[in-house]
Structure formats: structure tokens, C-alpha cells
Amino acid sequence: MTLDHRHQHLQELRSALATLVYPVQYAADLPLRIGRWTSEQFTTHQTLIARNARLRAENLRLQGRMLRFEALQAENARLRALLDTSSRVREEVVIAELLSVDLDPFRQQVVLDKGRVHDVYPGQPLINAQGVVGQVLEVHPMHSIALLISDPSHALPVRIQRTGLRTLAMGTGNPKRLELRFIPPSEDVRVGDMVLTSGLGGRFPADYPVAQVVHVERPEGAEFAVVQARPLARLDRSREVLLLWSRRQEQAPEPSLEGASPARTPQPGSAPPTEADPQGGEPQGQGEGDA
Secondary structure (H helix, E strand, C coil): CHHHHHHCCCHHHHHHHHHHHHHHHHHHHHHHHHHHHHHHHHHHHHHHHHHHHHHHHHHHHHHHHHHHHHHHHCCCHHHHHHHHHHCCCCEEEEEEEEEEEEEECCEEEEEECCCHHHCCCCCCEEECCCCEEEEEEEECCCCEEEEECCCCCCEEEEEECCCCCEEEEEECCCCCCEEEECCCCCCCCCCCCEEEECCCCCCCCCCCEEEEEEEEECCCCCCCCEEEEEECCCCCCCCEEEEEEEHHHHHCCCCCCCCCCCCCCCCCCCCCCCCCCCCCCCCCCCCECCC
């Protein structure tokens, strides 16, 4: 021990013994290493899955809110006055997944995984990252049924962003096409114009993107132009939607679709339907929310 301590004569012997013992130490520690590595891999995988789901949900919420900002940047002093009004309406969103889809030409409806226990109410607007999707038609305890804007019985008060012209976006049964009704041939409507919600009717907030004009025809002698628009929300491909709440809905009674009369297609030459009665009640005729 004295020789080893002072002159390091046994260093080589200790190195040889350590080399011989190392495989035994490694083999004894191997199960612990394997368990730790497996646990780390599993934990990392689960963490990534949870983080990915959280980021996707947050991204969808932010995209839904960004829809309004794009519209606000294109407006003038009149829109800034509207912004002052809409800023007092605090909107909240909740993500809902589609459980089933019914894209029958005469019935454009989807089933959502949110219901009465999640505070969903009839008439509640639905959007996604691209634009307006529809509104809730029926509410059940654990799920709800929503009507898409492409349903033939659905009419949505909208306006042309470039000119401010107010009109109605009517469903056609085709998820890729809407009709803009009651536009005189003399009005300035062009292919490519953006169509936004007007806020009239009290259900959909103003300035949410709805569609883009893709066809304009002015038949000779016709009272109204034929204007078609493509929905921006990709109604036939969406898997998740956003349910909108606002302070206005918390203060006012919940709108109801119960007892709504079936929508009637206006005859050529007839006057446009009234969006709201003089008493401030629900929209009449083919107003927003008719089913």
C-alpha cells in the first residue's frame, strides 16, 4: 500500500482489474438504462403529442381571430367607427369537432361534439380559419346540429367589402357556391370582390369573411343581376370549427330557431325579404337563421 501510494506501482494492475470488472458493471446496470431510456422515449412522445395538439388548437383560435384583422385593415373612417362599436363586444371561441356530415343537396348539416352542457345555444355562429361556416340549428345535451351557409334554406346578410353594398348570401345546396340575391344590374360588383358579414340580424358579428365573387352576369331586361360566390370556409373539407360567444349574447336572450317557418324562394320580380321587423325581432322570410 505504501509503494502504491507513493510510487503508483499498482496503477496498471488496477486498470486491468477495472477493465475485467466493467462488463459485469455494465450488465448489472443495463436493465436500469433500458428502463430509463424507454421511459424517456415514451414521455417525450406523449409530450410532443400533447404539445402538438395544444399548438394546433391555439393556431386555429388565432387564425379565427385574424379574420377580422384582415377586414379591418381595408376599411376607412366609417369602419373605424364600427370598430369602436365592435371592440365593446368581447368574443370568445371554443373548438368543436365534426362528428358527422350530411351534404345532401337539400340539407347541408353537420353534427358537432359540443352541446347544451358546453353552453351551446341555437343560432350560435360557426367559423373556421378561413371564414363563416354556418350556425347551430339544434342543441342536445352532448352534441348539436349545425346548418351550413350552403344549405338552400339559409340566408346570410352580407356586404361587398369594396363598395359596402348590402345583400343576402343564399345557399344553393352546393358547398362550393353561394348566390348573392337582389343586386340591381347597375351596381358595381366585380369578380374577386370579397363578401363579409354585415352584422345585420344580430347573430353573426360584422366583418367576418364569407365568400369571394366568382361570377357576375347581367341578363338584358332582368331586374336583378346573377351573382355567384365561392365560400371561403371550404365547407366540404373542414374537420374543426369555432363556436363564437360574445358579451352581446350574454346580455340578450338566446336566439331560437324553433318554430321558424320554412324558407321560401322569392319569385322573380318580388321585393327582397325584410331582414328584421321594425320592433327589432327575429329576421323574417329568408333572413339569417331560417331553417
